[in-house]
Amino acid sequence: MNKKKKVLLAEDDQGLVTILEKVLKKNYELGLSYDGAQTLKMVREFEPDVVVLDIMMPYLDGLHICQQIRQDRGQNDRPKILLLSARATEQDRQLGIAAGADDYITKPFRIDDLLKRIDDLAKG
Numbered sequence: 001m002n003k004k005k006k007v008l009l010a011e012d013d014q015g016l017v018t019i020l021e022k023v024l025k026k027n028y029e030l031g032l033s034y035d036g037a038q039t040l041k042m043v044r045e046f047e048p049d050v051v052v053l054d055i056m057m058p059y060l061d062g063l064h065i066c067q068q069i070r071q072d073r074g075q076n077d078r079p080k081i082l083l084l085s086a087r088a089t090e091q092d093r094q095l096g097i098a099a100g101a102d103d104y105i106t107k108p109f110r111i112d113d114l115l116k117r118i119d120d121l122a123k124g
Contacts, residue, residue, distance in 0.1 A: 009024065011057075023115065051080070054084045054085070066101050082101065088106040
């Protein structure tokens with residue numbers, strides 16, 4: 001039996017967390033984080049394969065979290081990072097990728113699109 005990949009969902013919108021938790025826990029071992037400081041701690045302790053990271057988080061924003069993960073672990077090391085954001089411009093996407101994200105998806109999004117991207121990152 002294959003071991004489930006680990007996904008850390010870092011999101012402060014409780015409604016969105018509730019929806020995504022139901023969907024993600026079917027296929028992944030799931031960790032949850034609701035603020036930036038907690039997210040960095042969870043990355044170290046939970047050791048996720050993929051971090052689904054909201055950019056606008058309390059205490060420390062997602063871009064800084066992304067940069068810190070990459071600084072701690074190196075650009076090509078796990079975890080893979082998928083940024084979630086209401087910021088939908090190309091410049092915002094480029095800032096996210098420059099911060100070390102592997103992918104960037106804007107809110108609102110389709111659940112099946114998000115799951116496909118997480119699956120792709122978890123395989124890589």
